Amino acid sequence: MSLRRSAVALCAAAATGLSLFTPAHAAIVAEPIVHSAPGAALSVTPIGTYETGIFDASAAEIVDYHAGTQRVLTVNAQSGQIDVLDISDPTAPTKVGSVDAGQGTVINSVSVRADGLAVATVEPAADKTAPGSLLFFDAESLETFGTVTVGSLPDMVTITEDGKYALVANEGEPAEDYSVDPEGSVSVVTLPAGLAAATKDDVRTADFRAYNEPAALPEGVRIFGPEGTVAQNLEPEYITVQGGTAYVSLQENNALAVVDIETATVTKILPLGTVDHSVVPLDVSDRDDEINITTWLIKGILQPDSIASYQVGGTTYVVTANEGDARDWDAYSEEARVKHFGDEERGIAPICEDFNGLTAEGVADLQEDENLGRLTVTTANGYNAERDCYDQIHSFGARGFSIVDENGTRVFNSDDQFERITAAASPDNFNSNHSEANFEGRSDDKGPEPEGVALGEINGRTYAFIGLERIGGVMVYDVTDPASAAFVTYVNNRDFSAAPDSPEAGDLGAEGLVFIPATDSPTEKDLLVIGNEVSGTTTIFEVSDLVPAGSADLSSGSSLSSR
Secondary structure: OOHHHHHHHHHHHHHHOOEEOOOOOOOOOOOOEEEEOOOOOEEEEEEEEEEOOEEOOOOOOOEEEEOOOOEEEEEEOOOOEEEEEEOOOOOOOEEEEEEEOOOOEEEEEEEEOOOOEEEEEEEEOOOOOOEEEEEEEEOOOOOEEEEEEEEEOEEEEEEOOOOOEEEEEEOOOOOOOOOOOOOOEEEEEEOOOOOOOOOHHHEEEEEOHHHHOOOOOOOOOOOOOOOOOHHHHOOEEEEEEEOOEEEEEEOOOOEEEEEEOOOOEEEEEEEOOEEEOOOOOEOOOOOOOOOOOEOOOOEEEOOOOOEEEEEEOOEEEEEEEOOOOOOEOOOOEOEEEHHHOOOOOOOOOOEOOOHHHOOHHHHHHHOOHHHHHOOEEEOOOOEEOOOOEEOOOEEEOOOOEEEEEOOOOEEEEOOOHHHHHHHHHOHHHOOOOOOOOOOOOOOOOOOOOEEEEEEEEEOOEEEEEEEEOOOOOEEEEEOOOHHHOEEEEEEEOEOOOOOOOOHHHEOOOEEEEEEEOOOOOOOOOOEEEEEEOOOOEEEEEEEEEOOOOOOOOOOOOOEEEOO
16 A cells, blocks of 8 residues: 555544554464465564554554664554654564654655664645655654755655665655646755754755656556656656665656666656566456456556665666556546446446457357456556447456566566465465455455565575565565576464454554664564554564575675665
């Protein structure tokens, strides 16, 4: 789920009354769900959690870690603050304070530098289209230093490894009625050497105006919706950095932008393509009463949310969590179920009668609920204007993760592995939702919905940790060889038998992840921290290397960035 969706959900919750529970104990479930590959090199075990006591109101989202104070910073959208947690004992994280940006604001993301300078993105609660700001504070004293103005809807911030810059993804979403549609952009903020706020002169903007020229935009980048410029249509979501280059996910546009940090310039936009589900299986119906992972005549748009990057042999690779996302506003929505194609009252054109070689009867059968009928897809792609019908159908996300190189070429895709792994791990709750436990509740939408990703290097090998927003839990893959990424283990700190709004349910709605290497860890062991927006929990996992020291292949020479 994107952060602004959380803010919308929060407003709705406030209108109806938030569901609250009193934390009774640390919500580590008695028997976490674990499913591992034969001979798995790692185990991932939940060892401690902090509970806000707030259910389904985005009380724990994006997380970051400061090694100098052994503190985790957790964005708490429900309170409009950042919760600061002491994890010197990771089995018993304790809140030691909070930071806020003032009345009438929403904090979307946070990042912290090694010396304790922390930055957070701030959105005006009353008007997401207005310019946002970047808040500066000290991770130890929690003193705030001031703000600088950035772009509209600053959704994510990261600090470069050398500590010189903060980069902000300004999503620039439109107003519900499209009366205002800001441009998407990336703010490049030069940071002070010490603990202080930047000034307005330190802020530069990498914009997309050069792509307003008709021939400038590469084919395959999704530009759609009410008329406007390309710069208004492109919506940055998440940023990862390698050296002097930033890679930015443009989720709704199904692309990556490449930014030269020194010049604050967008140098390339890389379309990410689709997954052909006539070859790659998935489960598309919540009304067929079975796990049915099979092929269908549709294509999946990758649409990554979180991304992370690393280098192998001098080449940069970007790992993308392919959540998928739709534009669904009062003035324009691209969402429809397949069975609604051809519904005149809804104003949706039909599927072409000879769709993929089918007959009219075959198309009608395809639109039954137990087949493709329930699946939520886009009306923005696949329409044949000459024939006034859809000759292709595109679904949101691809229910897994991908690895692409620095030119956007896909070298790995997890295909149907996430659905098959979760089906084996928890068959009675396959494709469950997060706010309730159910069977196939999300098969008709985006399945397990990969949301966040972090990378970690252990014993000379690089691992990707991918959080699943809906069924929950984290997938772990060895990505040391990008083209041959391999499943290691899946763990889900969730008890599906417990009431979802109780502590006993565990973690619901994995959102942000951060890997803590043993060298920075309070226990001198590798840790993983996950913020869970539905359960309002921030949970710490211990990552144990099961491969004897010295037996790993150290020839890859990879370097990585989880941001």
